[in-house]
Amino acid sequence: MSLVSLLFVLISADPVAQPPTTSDFATEIVPILTKAGCNAGACHGAAAGRGGLHLSLFGSDAAADYEAIVHAYEGRRINMQQPARSLLLRKPTGYLDHEGGLLWDEESAATNKITNWIKAGAAFGTPRTLIDFQVSPQQQLAKSLNEKIPLRATATFANEQPLDVTKWTVFSSADPTALEIHPQTAVATIHRRGQHTVIARYLDRVVSVQLSLSLSDDAVDLAHSPRVNFIDDEVLLTLSRLRIPPSPPAEDATYLRRVTLDLTGRLPTPDEVSEYQADQAPDKRTRLVDRLLASEAFNDYWTLRFARLLNIHSLPNEREGLMAYSAWLRTQIASNAPINVWAEQLLVATGDSHAVGPANFGRMVPDARGQAELVGRFFLGARLGCANCHDHPLDRWTQNDYHGLAAVFARLERGRHVQFVARGSVTNLRTGQPATPRIPGHRDLLPTNENHQTVARWLISRENPLFAQALVNRLWQGMFGRGLVEPTDDLRATNPATHPQLLQQLADDFAAHGYDLRHTLRQIALSQTYARGGQHLPGNATDDRFYARSYHRPLSAEVLADAIADVTGVSNGYAHLAAQTRAVQIVDFLSPAPVLEILGRCGRGSNCDEAAPSARGLPAQLHLLNGDFINAKLIDKQGRLQQLLAAGAADREIVKEFYLRALAREPTVAELTRWTRQLNSTNQQERTERCEDFVWSLLSSREFSENH
Known part of the structure; x- marks a missing residue:
């Protein structure tokens, strides 16, 4: 055999001649599948799987994935005798039809790693514990458009040195048109000025990286800009970095x-x-x-805001709980009680909910899962509901966290007399078994009646x-x-x-x-x-x-309704409530108030974390344009406009009065001149109608209906 032939044989020889290396399936094989998108929601990670193979979303359940790949269908996906002919490799390398297309070539690192794992026996391996995952740079300011920024991911497992896992990390851009990431080289390219986010996923860790490009090529010197506290320091630092000039102070x-x-x-x-x-x-x-x-107005308004966050509403044929709950909440706001103190009471209070206000917290939702989601939103600012059917795809919360927190409240009786009882459970949808009570993202708990107190203390502690x-x-x-x-x-x-x-x-x-x-x-x-x-x-x-x-931001339904009443001098009047009740005092979003519904009041099923609607719908627009809500107040004889007209107020006086009330400013010279010319008429009826149109136009303007 010639030397050339010998070299060819050695190079092309089956890798089985080399000593196989053992791989841990959960930490070495699963990242390959995640990188290729095999366990994404659009592929085998879907709820029903795809093509007969069901994998956990993003590899959240490695043990189940191992069973599906190695043992399911009598192990037909793995060929121990001829690893390269394993179905697990033949499809993604293009030898067999694969809906997902070509994922790896025969010589790729992914193919070699999976082949060696199969050769070594396709064992599940000894679990390794990931203790840290970082991506660098964590934050970087680019110098120019289309600048290329290499990304590097490092993982540290217990008792091991840090490992470069860039190749097996999934990088994605929150806005691919602004920031492009090459999937093979992990190089980011900025195509648009601004602040952009890169999301990096490896195993169960998801982190973000911030890459920015100044909005201008001209530097902005803010060293001498006025500052009051650390808020100004941080905001000005960002403005300087992005080269954005700040506007002058408001009048x-x-x-x-x-x-x-x-x-x-x-x-x-x-x-x-x-x-x-x-x-x-x-x-x-x-x-x-x-x-x-x-002020008392502060107490009313912020009671309403927190009531919306806590989903406070009346229960069928039972207003006493609502009254006790809202009165208690207002007392906490008015007395300036520390929020961590009264927040803890929401989770531990029991007793007669008609007398013990915070005992109603768990009654505002139908069941333990609903309470877990409410706790997640209020105490963690997190959407734990995303971890109901699978681990949260973009956060650290797992199914065990979600169902475990629900299990903490499974023993709560939600009748008028709120109490924790000896029995009660929820099913963990991942295991099909009763969920173990758990502090989310932290640790499991023993099944006791004191778990709600343990969770409450943790939620408000510095540990959280x-x-x-x-x-x-x-x-x-x-x-x-x-x-x-x-x-x-x-x-x-x-x-x-x-x-x-x-x-x-x-x-x-x-x-x-x-x-x-x-x-x-x-x-x-x-x-x-x-x-x-x-x-x-x-x-x-x-x-x-x-x-x-x-x-500019639209006023909330309640604030807008009250503002119109204040300007016109005519109260709104709400069914079953005192005549002078203001909209911001209506804590119960189920209380009948058709006008508030039309204006976009936050109600059941809505995201009440938002302060106001970003845009009012067509019904609200039509109602404000031509409905009785404003028009009736303008022609009301007891209203401010009709009273001024009856008292013989001059046009200039009327214009100034309503500008001050609606916009908190006097009209400019040009505005005053224009309106007095428009209102001027020797016919009293015509003048009255013109004045009504003037006030209507003021109340219909963006300057009035928005805060700015």
Whole structure:
């Protein structure tokens, strides 16, 4: 045999001549399948599987996947005698028809790794424990468009050195048109300016990476921009990094209207507008904010906001529980009780729900799973329901976490007399067996009647950073119209905050100050970031999340209804409620109020984490344009407009009065001139109709129906 022939034989020889290496199926074979998309929801990871093969979503149940691949159908997917002819390899390498197409070639690392695993006996292997997974860079600012940024993933298993797992990590872009990731080389390319997110998945870990490109080539010097607290420091740092110029501060009238609506859900009165604008003291904003935080209107409005988060509503033929619950909640808000203290009571309170307000917490949902999801939303800012049928595809929550938390509340009797009883369980859909009570993401619990207390203590402890983060994120959303994380009930590593350090600082400050609601709202309201004007500058016109300027946001249904009543001087009137009841005082979203329903009141099945609808539907638009809700108030003889007309008020006086009440400012010279010309008429009936049209147009304007 010639030397050339000998070399050819040696090179092409069956790899079986080499000593096979043993692989751990769960940590070495499953990542290959995940990287190729085999266990994704669109393939074999679907609920019913595909082509007769059902794998767990993203390899969340490696033991079940092993059984399906190695033992199911009498093991026909694995060929121990001829590993290369295994069905597990023949389909993805293109030798047999495969709906998923060609995934690997014969010489790929994936093919070799699976072949060697089969040669070694296709054993499940000794489980390895993944203790850390990181991707670098975690954050990087690119210098130019189309710059290529290599990504590197590292995994650390117990008792092992860190391992480069870039090849087996799934990288995806939240917006592929803005940020492209080459699947084979793990190189990211930025195609659009802005802040972009890369999601990296390896085994059960999902992390995010932030890659950015400044919005302008021109640097922005913000070193001397005014700052009040750490909020301004963090926001200005981001604006400087992204080269976004901030808009100038808002005028006094704009700030007054904005902060009054955000803290109390009400419009400032004309007297308040005049007094505030006349005040020249340097601390007038501080005194204004403190006065609003101490008001009864604040108590009403923030009771409503938390009632929506807690899903508070009346039960059929039983309003006593609602009354006790809402009264208790308002007492907590009014007394400024630490939120962690009263939040714990929600989980541990028992007794007569008509007398013990927080005992109604578990009655607002139909069953233990519903309570687990409510706990997840309120205490963790997390959508645990996504882990009902399978592990959460984008977060760390598992089916065991979801059903385990539900098991904690399975022994709760949800009748009028709330109590925990000796028996009760939920089925873990993954195992088909009764779920083991569990602190989600933490540890299992013994089946006792004290588990709800254990979980409650953990949820509000420093061990659970999500509690403080979820709450301050909602407070931020209440003041800006959007959270640092959006949606606000979806805090997870793969949905990062626009300002991660700011979110953490707010949470730390909140906890350090005893979970004081008013303290955090005060910090936000007095910041220069919150006080910024809405003027569009050439460099910040497209900004919708970095707070270079203020953003317009629709008023919620309740606030808009009350504002219209305040401007017109005619109360709305709601069935079965006192005549002077304000919409923000109606805690029960099931209470009959057709107008609020039309305006978009948050109700059953809605995401009440949102402060206001992003856009009102057609029924609301038609109702506001031509319905009785506004028109009836304009012609009401006891209303403000008809009273002014009867008193002989001049056109200029009417225009100024309604501008002050609706917009918290006086009309400009041009506006006053235009309206007085429009209203002028020697015919009294015609003048009255023109005045009605004027007020109607004011109440129909975006400037009135939005906060800004």
